[in-house]
Amino acid sequence: MKKHYFLLILFLMAHLSTQAQQIKTQLVEYKEGTTTLEGFMAYDASKKGKRPAVLVVHEWTGINDYTKKRCEQLAQMGYVAFAADIYGKGIRPQSSQQAGAEAGKYKNNVPLLRSRVAAALAQLKKQPNVDASKVAAIGYCFGGTTVLELARSGADVAGVVSFHGGLGTPNPADAANIKAKVLVAHGAVDPFVPKAELDGFLKEMNDANVDYQFIAYSNAVHSFTNPEAGNDNSKGAAYNAAADRRSWEAMKQFFAEIFK
Amino acid sequence: MKKHYFLLILFLMAHLSTQAQQIKTQLVEYKEGTTTLEGFMAYDASKKGKRPAVLVVHEWTGINDYTKKRCEQLAQMGYVAFAADIYGKGIRPQSSQQAGAEAGKYKNNVPLLRSRVAAALAQLKKQPNVDASKVAAIGYCFGGTTVLELARSGADVAGVVSFHGGLGTPNPADAANIKAKVLVAHGAVDPFVPKAELDGFLKEMNDANVDYQFIAYSNAVHSFTNPEAGNDNSKGAAYNAAADRRSWEAMKQFFAEIFK
Numbered sequence: 001m002k003k004h005y006f007l008l009i010l011f012l013m014a015h016l017s018t019q020a021q022q023i024k025t026q027l028v029e030y031k032e033g034t035t036t037l038e039g040f041m042a043y044d045a046s047k048k049g050k051r052p053a054v055l056v057v058h059e060w061t062g063i064n065d066y067t068k069k070r071c072e073q074l075a076q077m078g079y080v081a082f083a084a085d086i087y088g089k090g091i092r093p094q095s096s097q098q099a100g101a102e103a104g105k106y107k108n109n110v111p112l113l114r115s116r117v118a119a120a121l122a123q124l125k126k127q128p129n130v131d132a133s134k135v136a137a138i139g140y141c142f143g144g145t146t147v148l149e150l151a152r153s154g155a156d157v158a159g160v161v162s163f164h165g166g167l168g169t170p171n172p173a174d175a176a177n178i179k180a181k182v183l184v185a186h187g188a189v190d191p192f193v194p195k196a197e198l199d200g201f202l203k204e205m206n207d208a209n210v211d212y213q214f215i216a217y218s219n220a221v222h223s224f225t226n227p228e229a230g231n232d233n234s235k236g237a238a239y240n241a242a243a244d245r246r247s248w249e250a251m252k253q254f255f256a257e258i259f260k
Numbered sequence: 261m262k263k264h265y266f267l268l269i270l271f272l273m274a275h276l277s278t279q280a281q282q283i284k285t286q287l288v289e290y291k292e293g294t295t296t297l298e299g300f301m302a303y304d305a306s307k308k309g310k311r312p313a314v315l316v317v318h319e320w321t322g323i324n325d326y327t328k329k330r331c332e333q334l335a336q337m338g339y340v341a342f343a344a345d346i347y348g349k350g351i352r353p354q355s356s357q358q359a360g361a362e363a364g365k366y367k368n369n370v371p372l373l374r375s376r377v378a379a380a381l382a383q384l385k386k387q388p389n390v391d392a393s394k395v396a397a398i399g400y401c402f403g404g405t406t407v408l409e410l411a412r413s414g415a416d417v418a419g420v421v422s423f424h425g426g427l428g429t430p431n432p433a434d435a436a437n438i439k440a441k442v443l444v445a446h447g448a449v450d451p452f453v454p455k456a457e458l459d460g461f462l463k464e465m466n467d468a469n470v471d472y473q474f475i476a477y478s479n480a481v482h483s484f485t486n487p488e489a490g491n492d493n494s495k496g497a498a499y500n501a502a503a504d505r506r507s508w509e510a511m512k513q514f515f516a517e518i519f520k
Contacts, residue, residue, distance in 0.1 A: 188474070189466055205478060206449055212478040213506060214448070216462070218471055246473060246517070253509050 022046040023075045025068070028082070029089065032119035038089040039120055040068055041082050042075035043129060052134035052259045053080040055124050055157075057117060057143030059226070060103035062092045066226055067140075077252075080130050084120030086113065086146060103142045110170055114153045117146050121155060134158055134259045137180075138251065139165060141223060144184075151180045159183065159258040161251050163225050167193055167201035175208035182212035183254045185247035187220030191236045215250055217243035282306040283335050285328070288342070289349065292379035298349040299380055300328055301342050302335035303389060312394035312519045313340040315384050315417075317377060317403030319486070320363035322352045326486055327400075337512075340390050344380030346373065346406060363402045370430055374413045377406050381415060394418055394519045397440075398511065401425060401483060404444075411440045419443065419518040421511050423485050427453055427461035435468035442472035443514045445507035447480030451496045475510055477503035 022045040029038050040063055054074045058067045067083045074081035086106060093099035106113040117137070125132040136159045139147040144165015151160045152169060154177035161183045182205065186193065205212045220243035221236055223229035229239045282305040289298050300323055314334045318327045327343045334341035346366060353359035366373040377397070385392040396419045399407040404425015411420045412429060414437035421443045442465065446453065465472045480503035481496055483489035489499045 188462065188472075202448065202476070210478060211502070212448075214476040216474040218465060218473065219469060242471070246513075249513050250510070253506075253513065257506070 020044070020046045021076060023072055025072065025075075028123065030119060030123040032116050036089045037085040037087075037116070037119065039063070039083050039085045039123065040071055041080070041127075042068070042071040043080045044075055044078060047078065047129075050129055050131040051078060051080060052136070052255070053082065053124050053127070053130040054255075055117075055121055055135065055137040055147075056081055056083045057086065057120075057137065057139030057146045058083060059140045059223070060093070060099040060142040062087045062099075062102070064092070066228060070138075070140075080124070080127060082120065082124040082127075084117055084143075084146075086116045086120075086142075106142075107145070107166075110149055113146060114149050117150045118153065118155060121150065121157065136160065136255060136258060138163065140225060141165060148182070148184075151178045151182060153177065154179060159254060161185065161254060163247060164190060164193075164220075164222050166197070168197045169204070172200065172204040175204045175210055178208065178210045181254070181258055182210055183250065184212065184214045185225075185243075185250060186214065186216050187222060187224045187240070187243065188216040188218050189220065189233070190222045190224075192222045213250075213254070215247070217246060219243075280304070280306045281336060283332055285332065285335075288383065290379060290383040292376050296349045297345040297347075297376070297379065299323070299343050299345045299383065300331055301340070301387075302328070302331040303340040304335055304338060307338065307389075310389055310391040311338060311340060312396070312515070313342065313384050313387070313390040314515075315377075315381055315395065315397040315407075316341055316343045317346065317380075317397065317399030317406045318343060319400045319483070320353070320359040320402040322347045322359075322362070324352070326488060330398075330400075340384070340387060342380065342384040342387075344377055344403075344406075346376045346380075346402075366402075367405070367426075370409055373406060374409050377410045378413065378415060381410065381417065396420065396515060396518060398423065399425060400485060408442070408444075411438045411442060413437065414439060419514060421445065421514060423507060424450060424453075424480075424482050426457070428457045429464075432460065432464040435464045435470055438468065438470045441514070441518055442470055443510065444472065444474045445485075445503075445510060446474065446476050447482060447484045447500070447503065448476040448478050449480065449493070450482045450484075452482045473510075473514070475507070477506060479503075 024045040025042045071081035137147040138161040140163045144162030147160040152174035157180045159181040163185045220240040223237035224240040224243040227239045229237045284305040285302045288301050331341035353362050397407040398421040400423045404422030407420040412434035417440045419441040423445045480500040481493050483497040484500040484503040487499045489497045
């Protein structure tokens with residue numbers, strides 16, 4: 001008898017989940033000052049009404065297929081997802097050298113970085129299908145650093161999640177501004193985040209009494225969520241399937257808490 | 261229409277979950293060498309067949325109501341839960357001084373500690389309702405230290421979870437024996453785990469290439485999962501509701517992975 005109920009539930013849930021979704025994606029132009037930026041929006045068009053939303057900040061490459069795939073995954077989970085464009089329309093580095101140079105402009109100019117990500121957040125919040133009280137920001141590598149700076153700016157977001165982001169900041173005292181809950185998903189052997197930087201970050205968060213969770217994933221180096229990063233840890237950046245899956249689950253648990 | 265399906269699912273799920281459970285608890289005598297130990301077993305007697313199991317290792321107080329409550333929670337989740345008795349039948353410290361003295365005996369005699377926890381694990385694994393290939397061990401404070409030593413002994417367990425456990429060991433090289441996946445839920449400002457001990461633990465795990473996850477919870481000190489610990493962080497041990505809830509969820513996610 002129990003088994004019959006169970007099968008009926010599975011049938012109904014399968015029915016519900018296949019019936020509905022219509023994931024729409026579109027490029028969206030918006031401005032920061034006089035600069036034109038081009039973000040990427042994904043949402044389930046079959047879903048009615050306002051809903052929680054997630055800002056997604058790209059790696060040092062700028063918006064690419066990986067960024068878009070994450071937005072689509074989030075849309076399938078019921079969120080409005082919007083990939084911020086930090087660099088500007090058409091600025092999509094094609095090599096590590098170009099990416100490093102472009103990311104460097106913003107790492108060396110944190111006020112500009114904060115303005116760029118704030119413009120994306122404002123763009124997302126004004127969407128008619130977004131519940132502006134339930135917005136999170138997530139980011140990868142450079143984007144992880146960016147969402148932490150968004151939090152330090154005092155932005156009104158429910159939570160931020162950094163995946164293998166750099167944890168340093170020129171303005172550690174700004175942690176006092178943080179209103180968001182913070183989740184940091186970190187590769188335990190990421191050579192791009194020196195121990196002093198990590199220790200400094202944890203001290204910064206503790207001193208400012210920020211509501212944070214820090215998770216270190218074993219055997220994970222930089223870029224551990226991105227299959228494009230290959231599988232050679234000795235390069236300092238590589239995909240790690242277990243850390244990818246676990247950190248995505250941790251993010252879901254975090255969202256369940258901050259959006260309830 | 262969708263809403264009707266949804267309500268029907270909720271109704272059926274509620275029906276399933278209330279229909280069934282019969283949580284049974286019992287004291288269980290077992291031996292380590294010539295010493296008699298008395299553990300505490302909890303399981304759902306309405307559930308048929310073998311199932312995953314969780315060994316629970318007590319704080320420095322020995323088995324108490326808190327330990328039993330955790331076992332009952334795990335039984336409600338469908339596991340066979342068994343509280344190990346490290347100290348021996350009738351040895352239940354009634355003061356911090358007594359607890360410290362008792363815990364010290366085992367911290368200073370890690371071979372004995374490992375034998376005691378191994379005896380409890382064997383007792384659990386031989387239960388007819390336990391799937392011996394799906395057993396985890398969790399522990400609190402002293403018990404966290406204990407389940408890490410269980411892992412370092414090379415025990416055949418799918419995973420171990422330490423909640424605010426001490427992370428030091430006299431035998432860091434034994435990390436090479438670890439077969440279990442490891443989850444460490446740590447209070448970010450726990451004064452009972454010095455930074456050198458934490459750094460040493462992470463290095464130990466990294467050097468031995470252990471599959472681990474380390475989570476630090478902000479504003480959490482020692483005993484953060486135990487409501488009995490009060491709410492004064494300045495005492496070094498205190499309850500933290502957010503860290504308790506989050507670490508329990510992290511454990512569930514960990515179990516979902518290791519028991520699948």
